[in-house]
Amino acid sequence: MAETTSRPKAASDETPAPGGLSSDHLLAAYRWMVLARVIDERCLSLQRQGRIGFYAPLSGQEAAQVGAAFALRPEDWVFPAYRELAVALVRGVPVRLILDQLIGNSSDLTRGTQMPNHFAFRAQNFVSASSPIGTQITQAVGAAMAAQRRNDPIATIAFFGDGATSSNDFHAGMNFAGVFRAPTIFFCQNNEWAISLPREKQTMSRTLAQKAEAYGFPGIVVDGDDVNAVYHAVSDARRRAVSGEGPTLIEAQVYRFGPHSTSDDPRRYRTDAQVAAARERDPIQLLKAQLVSMRAFDDAADQQIWETARATLASALEEAEKTPPLDPRTLFDNVFAHPTPQLEAERAYQESFVTERKEGA
Numbered sequence: 266m267a268e269t270t271s272r273p274k275a276a277s278d279e280t281p282a283p284g285g286l287s288s289d290h291l292l293a294a295y296r297w298m299v300l301a302r303v304i305d306e307r308c309l310s311l312q313r314q315g316r317i318g319f320y321a322p323l324s325g326q327e328a329a330q331v332g333a334a335f336a337l338r339p340e341d342w343v344f345p346a347y348r349e350l351a352v353a354l355v356r357g358v359p360v361r362l363i364l365d366q367l368i369g370n371s372s373d374l375t376r377g378t379q380m381p382n383h384f385a386f387r388a389q390n391f392v393s394a395s396s397p398i399g400t401q402i403t404q405a406v407g408a409a410m411a412a413q414r415r416n417d418p419i420a421t422i423a424f425f426g427d428g429a430t431s432s433n434d435f436h437a438g439m440n441f442a443g444v445f446r447a448p449t450i451f452f453c454q455n456n457e458w459a460i461s462l463p464r465e466k467q468t469m470s471r472t473l474a475q476k477a478e479a480y481g482f483p484g485i486v487v488d489g490d491d492v493n494a495v496y497h498a499v500s501d502a503r504r505r506a507v508s509g510e511g512p513t514l515i516e517a518q519v520y521r522f523g524p525h526s527t528s529d530d531p532r533r534y535r536t537d538a539q540v541a542a543a544r545e546r547d548p549i550q551l552l553k554a555q556l557v558s559m560r561a562f563d564d565a566a567d568q569q570i571w572e573t574a575r576a577t578l579a580s581a582l583e584e585a586e587k588t589p590p591l592d593p594r595t596l597f598d599n600v601f602a603h604p605t606p607q608l609e610a611e612r613a614y615q616e617s618f619v620t621e622r623k624e625g626a
């Protein structure tokens with residue numbers, strides 16, 4: 266079980282085989298993808314049962330996320346949107362901490378002050394999730410420019426969607442990165458939808474990748490269902506970034522199988538047949554077929570991987586649900602270094618309320 270919750274050695278720590286990732290790396294990628302899928306499906310039902318408040322699923326985008334995360338080094342910085350659970354897993358974030366945040370219990374690193382699903386994992390250089398569309402893009406460029414000035418040989422990576430390519434921050438970030446040759450990887454998961462708005466109504470550009478041309482650096486399209494292809498695209502972008510060649514825009518073409526979030530009903534804007542067609546190219550099934558053809562594993566080993574993932578999730582969930590809730594008084598902690606008089610007054614008011622409730626109970 267421990268093996269699925271610890272980060273594997275980044276594939277980029279070794280020279281990848283010219284033909285692609287080794288079968289060991291592909292198998293490791295497969296385990297992460299399965300774990301992400303298992304967590305994803307469970308989180309949707311936990312939200313429906315009222316056990317967590319909100320969730321944004323990633324099913325269909327596992328290969329893009331795991332392939333990208335495999336190409337990064339621990340010292341790189343990840344600037345996610347709100348759908349990058351598999352990236353967090355590969356970076357080494359324990360499942361338990363993810364569930365703690367979704368529940369908002371007393372072990373939640375964001376202390377219940379962030380909306381569920383808005384993770385921040387400092388130890389893994391995984392910056393707080395960005396719900397305002399595109400803001401993480403300029404932040405990733407700023408952090409990359411800071412690293413450049415300090416001669417830190419690292420890259421930053423911004424994860425965002427097709428819809429975010431229409432945001433101001435995308436264009437400002439791309440322009441700055443181009444001018445200053447910032448070591449940034451712009452990783453766009455084009456999942457065809459920005460909530461209910463289809464890709465073809467988002468932009469008249471033929472591809473999203475071609476937008477990089479206007480800013481003077483390369484933009485490439487990659488099959489986001491192919492973990493190996495994504496790994497190579499991001500590895501190359503990382504190599505360019507740290508060697509001073511500047512940024513790269515990568516458009517990973519994927520499809521979102523589930524709803525935009527637990528607040529969305531996708532049947533109002535797309536048909537089940539469209540989703541079924543996309544599921545024909547389920548990245549997990551594609552990788553499984555590849556592993557079987559490489560004789561890297563068989564059905565029994567596959568079943569074991571799914572069972573291990575379910576067991577990892579079950580024990581983490583049990584622990585997270587057993588963890589006591591946050592003391593309501595922590596609401597006022599970590600807001601200001603020196604609390605304002607108004608905050609102190611509110612804290613005192615809450616104190617009387619909490620005490621009264623306890624007495625009344």
Ligand SMILES: Cc1ncc(C[n+]2csc(CCOP(=O)(O)OP(=O)(O)O)c2C)c(N)n1
Pocket residue numbers: 346348396397398425426427428429430456458459460521525
């Ligand atoms: C500035 C801003 N405008 C609108 C929204 C509402 N909103 C939340 S998610 C979303 C769609 C984003 O689509 P995309 O960038 O393709 O990412 P995906 O959700 O598909 O991963 C929108 C419009 C927002 N959060 N922030």
Ligand SMILES: [Mg+2]
Pocket residue numbers: 426427428454455456457458459460
């Ligand atoms: Mg999208």
